[in-house]
Amino acid sequence: MTARGARPGTKGTPLTPLLRLLILTQLAFNIGFFAVLPFLAEHLGQAIGMAGWLVGLVLGLRTFSQQGLFVMGGALADRYGIRPVVLAGCALRIAGFVWLGHAERTWAVICAVLLIGFAAALFSPAVESEVARQAVVREKAGGGPRTRVLALFTVAGQAGAFLGPLLGALLLTADFRTVCLAGAGIFVLVLVGHARLLPQHIPGRTHRPVRGGARGLLRNRRFLALCCAYGAYLLAYNQLYLALPAEVARATGSQTPLAWLFALSSLLVVAAQLPVTRWAGRRLTPRRSMVAGLLLVAAGFAAVAAARPAAPTGTAGLLPAAVLVVLLTLGQMLIAPVARAWVPDLAEDGRLGLYTGALSSLAGLIVLAGSAATGTLLDSPLPPAVPWLVLAAVPAAAVALLPRPARAPDGSAGPVTARPAPAPAERERPGPDRERPEP
Numbered sequence: 411m412t413a414r415g416a417r418p419g420t421k422g423t424p425l426t427p428l429l430r431l432l433i434l435t436q437l438a439f440n441i442g443f444f445a446v447l448p449f450l451a452e453h454l455g456q457a458i459g460m461a462g463w464l465v466g467l468v469l470g471l472r473t474f475s476q477q478g479l480f481v482m483g484g485a486l487a488d489r490y491g492i493r494p495v496v497l498a499g500c501a502l503r504i505a506g507f508v509w510l511g512h513a514e515r516t517w518a519v520i521c522a523v524l525l526i527g528f529a530a531a532l533f534s535p536a537v538e539s540e541v542a543r544q545a546v547v548r549e550k551a552g553g554g555p556r557t558r559v560l561a562l563f564t565v566a567g568q569a570g571a572f573l574g575p576l577l578g579a580l581l582l583t584a585d586f587r588t589v590c591l592a593g594a595g596i597f598v599l600v601l602v603g604h605a606r607l608l609p610q611h612i613p614g615r616t617h618r619p620v621r622g623g624a625r626g627l628l629r630n631r632r633f634l635a636l637c638c639a640y641g642a643y644l645l646a647y648n649q650l651y652l653a654l655p656a657e658v659a660r661a662t663g664s665q666t667p668l669a670w671l672f673a674l675s676s677l678l679v680v681a682a683q684l685p686v687t688r689w690a691g692r693r694l695t696p697r698r699s700m701v702a703g704l705l706l707v708a709a710g711f712a713a714v715a716a717a718r719p720a721a722p723t724g725t726a727g728l729l730p731a732a733v734l735v736v737l738l739t740l741g742q743m744l745i746a747p748v749a750r751a752w753v754p755d756l757a758e759d760g761r762l763g764l765y766t767g768a769l770s771s772l773a774g775l776i777v778l779a780g781s782a783a784t785g786t787l788l789d790s791p792l793p794p795a796v797p798w799l800v801l802a803a804v805p806a807a808a809v810a811l812l813p814r815p816a817r818a819p820d821g822s823a824g825p826v827t828a829r830p831a832p833a834p835a836e837r838e839r840p841g842p843d844r845e846r847p848e849p
Contacts, residue, residue, distance in 0.1 A: 440570025484767025641776030661727025
């Protein structure tokens with residue numbers, strides 16, 4: 411996915427003001443969100459007195475109202491533009507955090523959490539799709555590979571995920587309400603900043619009704635194949651919150667080391683994402699980058715499977731878990747930017763928001779179904795290595811699901827590349843397996 415005239419892996423031209431704004435937006439979003447989320451479960455259980463199953467239900471509803479509705483947010487961004495959708499999402503997130511900080515009854519907590527999730531379903535696909543679109547425009551103009559822009563976007567998100575809990579822990583010395591109000595305050599700043607800086611009209615972006623877009627999406631086999639492969643990766647990545655805590659507790663008798671392992675993952679992304687993306691851009695096609703990432707993820711689970719029969723404990727017992735975190739994070743660095751960069755080449759004209767949202771929503775459904783199966787597997791009386799071998803097989807099998815590169819103009823198979831738009835007389839009607847020019 412490299413532009414003609416720009417060497418893969420080079421820094422290219424400076425980012426446009428809009429791209430800088432959107433990347434900083436991702437940083438601010440995650441600081442505000444992760445200042446609250448890590449402390450929500452304990453607040454619900456201890457301060458409000460919810461039963462464990464109810465806490466799990468509330469957290470699940472938040473995930474569903476967010477990931478499950480991404481496709482709606484993306485479609486709205488296609489129809490109305492990103493500015494009204496982002497501003498509406500920020501306003502709803504502010505209301506949700508304020509409500510959560512004051513909620514004391516179960517129904518109020520559930521409503522606040524649903525509002526918080528729905529807010530993200532509005533602004534996240536809008537921002538992500540516009541970052542991808544601007545990255546493609548920049549690449550076609552010779553500004554450098556689009557994966558570098560999307561890698562910067564990933565780094566900003568991980569930096570926010572690292573800084574947010576630190577801010578939340580600092581404010582939690584007051585109370586949970588203060589944490590929620592601080593999160594709301596961050597989104598107030600984002601709302602005001604975007605109301606002033608986000609353009610009313612973005613050049614080259616058209617808005618039209620999305621009627622019929624879902625039908626074309628469901629017939630787009632190459633895009634659905636990417637969703638399935640990406641969903642397999644997300645299912646594996648979510649084991650940081652399901653299988654990894656169980657293994658850490660088994661090895662050490664405590665989940666305290668989890669915080670250090672999560673910090674290790676975030677710091678790895680912040681420090682190494684851009685070098686990894688530059689290296690992959692020079693040496694790997696997009697499909698091979700995702701293949702390498704999926705195999706690294708599979709190797710991480712295989713390392714735990716190899717160690718489980720010996721049942722190591724203490725520091726030695728944490729080593730396989732640390733290897734899993736490192737390999738899973740390296741796999742993420744190779745997979746996530748490339749998957750997002752691939753979507754514009756598979757999306758219909760004017761439907762990039764819909765397809766960006768659908769990538770998250772469809773992958774989220776795979777995670778939802780797969781997580782239930784994983785929980786059953788981890789609780790089964792099978793030999794201890796078997797669940798981890800099954801988890802290793804999922805990303806390894808997903809390699810076969812990845813779509814093949816589109817055919818180049820000379821008929822050869824190769825990576826999808828960004829080409830200068832042909833003259834009007836030379837343009838052909840885009841088909842399901844052809845690269846489509848950006849609107």
